[in-house]
Amino acid sequence: MKNINDSKSVRRPLVADHIKSLPKSGIRAFFDLVNTMDDVISLGVGEPDFTTPWTIRETGIFSLEKGHTSYTSNLGTIALRREVCRYVRQNYNVEYSPENECIITIGVSEALDIAMRALLNPGDEVIYTEPCFVSYPAEVRMAHGVPVPVETYVDDAFALDPARLREKITPRSRVLLLNFPCNPTGAVMSREKLLEVAEIAIENDLVVITDEIYSELLYEGEHVSIASLPGMRERTIFLHGFSKAFAMTGWRVGYACGPHEIIDAMMKVHQYAIMCASTTSQEAALEALRNGEKSMLEMRESYRERRNLMVSGFNRIGLDCLLPKGAFYTFPSIRSTGLSSTEFAEKLLKAERVAVVPGPAFGACGEGFVRCCYASSVEDILEAIERIDRFVKSLKK
C-alpha cells in the first residue's frame, strides 16, 4: 500500500508562486534577535507607548458586560459609521454617506488589503512612495498587482516630488498609494504639492488610496487630505483608524471611506473574508471619537515634546536628522558613520543594546538611514542618545 503521507506523493509546490516569491522582510532575523534580548532600549516600535485612554477601555468592558457579543452588520455598526463620517467631515473636509460609503475594518491593515483586492486586475501597477510602511508592496503582490515604488528623498524632506511620480506612470498604472504623515519618515505633503499630485492622478485616471493613519499626529501646519481636493473624492479611498492617534493598536479597528461603488466592492471581499470587525472594538472606537479627543491631544503634545528631544539629540551627536512634521518617527542619516544601515543597527544593538530599525526595511532608498520611534519614555530617549553617541564615537577611533 502506498502511504498517502509519503512525501513522494506530493508532486506540486505546496505554496502559491506569488506568495512564495514574497520577500520575508530582510530584517526579520534582526527583529527576532531584538525580541529575545533583555535590557534593550528599543526605538524600534511602531506603536504608541500609551495604554488606550481609560474611557475607551471602560466602554469596551461595558460593551462586554452588556453582552454585546454577536456579529455586527458587515459594514460595521451604523452608530460608528455615522460618527466616523462626522469625524471625517469635520477634520478632513470630505463628506461620505454612513449608509454606503464607509466600512469598518480590522485596522487600516485590512482596509488596505480589501482595497487592493477590490481594485486590481492581475498585472495592474500600484505606485507608492518609498520609504514606506513594510506592508505596502506585499499587499499589492498578494492582490496580484505589481508594486512600483517612487522614491522620496531627504532633500525634499521625504515629500513626494510630482515630477518623479510622472516618470513612474505607464499604461498599466492603476492605483496611487499615499501615506502622509509617513511611516517611517514623518514626512507630510504641502497643499501645493498635493494639488499637483491630484492633477496627475486625474490626468492618468488613477485611483488614490490615502492612508492617513497618522494624520492627527501632526505637530506643525495643516493636514490636507487629498480626498478633499477638487475632483478627487470620486477616485479616492480614504483609510484611517484608531491604532495610532487613540493608542488602540491591539483593538484592531479602522475604516475606509470612498465612493459607493468602490466601498461596495470592498464590502464584498470583507463580507466573505472577515464578516465584520470586532463588536467590542467598534463600541470602544465609537467612544474614542465621541470622548477621546482630550486624551488624544495630550498624547500628541507628549509626542511633540519627545520628537524635539530626539531630533535635537541626534543633531547634537552628529547624526543629521530632519524635524519630521508628523507621526512618531525620526529618520536620521547614519551615512557619516560609513556603515550601512543594517551594519549600524546590528553593531549598535550588540555594543550598546539600543534597537533601531534599518532604513532599507522600508524600501531600498532607505539605505543610509535608520528609523527611531519616539513613542518611548523621555528617560529612554535620553539614555539611547547617549549610548548612540558613545557608539558613534567608538567607530571613529
Added chain:
Amino acid sequence: MKEEKILQLLNENARMSLAEMALRAEMAENEAEAAIQSLEKSGVIRGYKPILNEAELGENKVKALIEVRVTPRREGGFDQVAQRIARYPEVTDLFLVSGSFDLLLTVEGNSLNEVASFVSAKLSTIEGVLSTSTAFLLKKYKESGRIMQNDEEYKRLKICP
C-alpha cells in the same frame, strides 16, 4: 506660556533634572531655573513633596477627612475660622466647599485617639464651629493622579514595523 510648561513638567515629576526640563521645555537650563525661582518667589509654588503609598511603608499614621459646618463671621466670612483651623499642624489640607457643609479638612495623627481628641478638644470648641463629621481613611487608591495598585507588568513587542 513658559511657566505653564515648567509647571506641567514639575507636576509630572518635581525631581526632574534641570537638563531634562530645559530640553523638554525648549529653553536654556538657566532660563528654566529662573522660571522655577520666579514661581517659587511669587508664591505660586509653595513646596514639593513625594506621593507616598503609606501601606508599603508599613506606617500606622491615621488620617481623617472632616466635614465642618461653621457660622460665618459678620466681618471676614469663613476666612477667619478657616485660618484659625489652618494653623493647627494636625490639619494637613483645608478647603472651603459648596454643599451641605462648609469646610473640608484632612487631619493626620499617630493614632485614632490622637485624631479623636483633636476633634473634640480643639476643632469643635473653636468659636463659630457648629458641627463636625469625621471619616477615618481606610485605604488609599489614588492620590495626585497616581494609582496605588501596581499593575501586572505588561510587555509590548520590542520591535515592530
